[in-house]
Amino acid sequence: MDYQFKEIEQKWQQFWAQNQTFKAEDKSSKPKYYVLDMFPYPSGAGLHVGHPLGYIASDIFARYKRLKGFNVLHPMGYDSFGLPAEQYAIQTGQHPAITTEDNIATYRRQLDQIGFSFDWSREVRTSSPDYYKWTQWIFMQLFNSWYNKDADKGQSIDKLVAHFESNGSAGINAVCDDEILSFTASEWKAFSNQQQQDELLKYRLTYLRESTVNWCPALGTVLANDEVKDGFSERGGYPVEQKKMTQWSMRITAYAERLLQGLDTIDWPEPLKEMQRNWIGKSTGASVKFPIDKSGHNAALDTDFIEVFTTRVDTIFGVTFLVIAPEHELVASLTTAGQKADIEAYIAQTKKKSELDRMADAKTVSGAFTGSYVLNPLNGQQIPIWIADYVLAGYGTGAVMAVPSGDQRDFLFAKHFNLPVVQILDIQNIETEADPTKEGAYVNSDFINGLAYKEATATVVAKLEEINAGKAKVNFRMRDAIFGRQRYWGEPVPVYFKDGLPYLIDESHLPLLLPEIDKYLPTETGEPPLGRAEDWKYEGGLAYELSTMPGWAGSSWYWYRYMDAQNDKEFASREAIEYWKDVDLYIGGSEHATGHLLYSRFWNKFLKDLDLVVEEEPFKKLINQGMIQGRSNFVYRLIDEEGRGTNTLVSHGLIKQYKTSPIHVDVNIVENEVLNIEKFKQWRPEFADAEFILEGGKYICGVEVEKMSKSKFNVVNPDDIIGRFGADTLRMYEMFLGPLEQSKPWNTNGIEGVFKFLRKFWRLFHNDAWEFGVSDAAPSKAELKSLHKIIKKVEEDVERFSFNTSVSSFMIAVNELTDLKCNNRAILQDMVIILSSYAPHICEELWSLLGNADGTLSYAPFPKFNAEYLVEDEFAYPISINGKMKMNLSISLSLDVKEIEATVLANADVQKYLDGKTPKKLIVVKGRIVNMVV
């Protein structure tokens, strides 16, 4: 029979499901290998052709590892809490759980069609109570923990309480809020429970804090920093504003240094690590306290100094002004009566500017003088305090010491407002711009005059410490992550409130189920949707937390749940975690670089600190699959003399001769840029009687690479491809498209080449009448050579994730075997095993036809490479003259270099090229090349 992909694929997909072929063993003598895909959010649009790219790669790898004798864990699930289902609920009233369920069904159907070898018995859904019970449980562990800097790990809060009880707050080195109390053991014991809890909250790894948040009014929720792009929400593109709110936060900053260091131990793409490094943003410098000059005015100030962070404390004698952020808490009290109008006008002006304007405006200098001064702590010099929006409230202390000679922004500011610029290094050139050099010797710098950079820095820091005006400090750009959304469709936070303070619900009450509500909108009083739930109180009367967890909560630990997905006693058993340990290969998009991948590493480190998991890093090796871009096709409408569009369309090659305007056309009715005119006429009524100006009898469309989107008619659905060519072709074609990590436009041109290849492979097993038949004769040398070439090639390619090159090699192998008229069982059976990770359905069918037991292919041993079959006794040496290849000459490989030289020089054709001359030099690389210098 001819290659009937539809029947074959259906048959084997059913077989795999019924027999649970890919169920991973929990206990095994085989080595483990964990291949993980980033699980999808099941959107209503279904899977598009870009999604499976990574899944196909990981599936090939997983199948390959099984053939290589590994016990492979290759699971799939759904990140099923999220905004779209809730937005849909707001519009239609349909419960998000129903929408989600429907979407998951679509995803599952689509995934099954592609023939993935997932172990579905371990499926997880973050929105299922069995799952989010453990997300809530991990939240509770975070609430019950603090970060001990001395031990450099997260620890149980009980330890902290015990310390307070015996020693008070002395000797505690913790990552905590700024305003902690200092107390003795007896004072602690004298605190009311209320006071104690209030104090402990300042240490907990998840805590409540009033902070400035990214508030998105359109979505009615707070967004994390990584969910905001250029002042707009990443999802939906709505404007985002800054707002003060009391929010749950995660003390991820406690782990900043470990998150940074850990990057050096994992095999991730360098750009991705770089993104995390930038996000963490470590900078080493010093914090300096500038005493406020209270001599003149505003004696009412309750703070004595302004603290700044600087990476160039050596430039402290070049400070000619201080700049604080307009939002800085001291602005109001520092402003003198005379400057009040100026300052207020400036603040009003910055408030109006959106973040986007502020960036576009980066070149314009703006600011206002508060009227107050600080004193340089080292020489007592009076320094004016300004406000300007180039100083960000959220970074460092929201205040900078301005050194115009060394910093370009400070320089522009000084020039604009006529402030002094002081040279501090002898070789500094500050005529037209700031010079940030660290070279040369200091001048105008008091006790560091004449010193060099390193020495000067150390000297200044020592002096500041001595007079208690500053110290060396490491600063991180990363902020604590906000952990609450004013939304319905997320995990409820397992917390209730008593006397204004949060308490965990009892563990036995987990999971805290999401209550039913009448509408998925905030309450009339502006509370989150959970405020609508009736009788939703803890133990009869206590109010629950009404915000839910953010989208990243459920995805920050899901790889552990796959290890032991049905466990109802623990998030995963100790046994399972000790066996599977961590993810060996993780494939997904780079868009999660600073979100999911950072939070996951954070939670993992925390779980490791509590000794709940065994590895410090969760994902040993990570690969980013490239983005699949859209590839739009265009037709060109002829414009008449009056500038009106006509119903005549001009083929792309001729548009220069006419006046035309481009129109997007559905890529599904275009093949190799040739428009299917019949389908086009049916596509939309307006084109039913369109006329065409053709070239060579065809209408050729224009092409452009754009985002894949419905409005551009360039979305390709994998279902359509599978319908036409089958899943095996889709799998191989997606790999054939190019290197996995490269972004590329989706382009169906060329898919037939892959389909033809599979058919050719099928034909090796069949005669001209499509009857199955293989021979049991001993394989020939040439056949064995082809086979062992491909064994080696696939091993090498898969190990380095170069899937595109092995597809080419498969084609070469099949072309060779076809030329050899090979129908040898021994050869073909090994071919089936090798190809099975790429094209599993056709291989299962052939495996079965070859007389093997159904379902044994997935665990068959990968053929062993034997180098002997590749040994050649001759090599066709390229003979080049001055590096240019001229001819090939076959020479026995048994000859040594001297003999090769002699053979080459004795050759008549070589002599013809040499034209009587003697080569100056003769380079012979055995088995590679001969080069003559003439």
Place this chain on the structure above:
RNA sequence: GCUCAGAUGGUGGAACUGGUAGACACGCAGGACUUAAAAUCCUGUUCCCGUAAACGGAGUGCGGGUUCGAUUCCCGCUCUGAGUACCA
């Protein structure tokens, strides 16, 4: 601006440690089969010169360098894509 990645035929791409540039596939052209079309198969296909072949010349974004030999290594530049952005 900064950081990272990349640039190879008409197209997607290959060439792994410096050693025959363009594998494999698409497209295109020609041919076979067919009444015809589709499907299938065969041949050719980097560019230039030449009717064609032999042959010759150029050629991996641009300019230089190292080397017997460079798509690969080094220096400078251009362009494209991604990330990031007043980070003190």
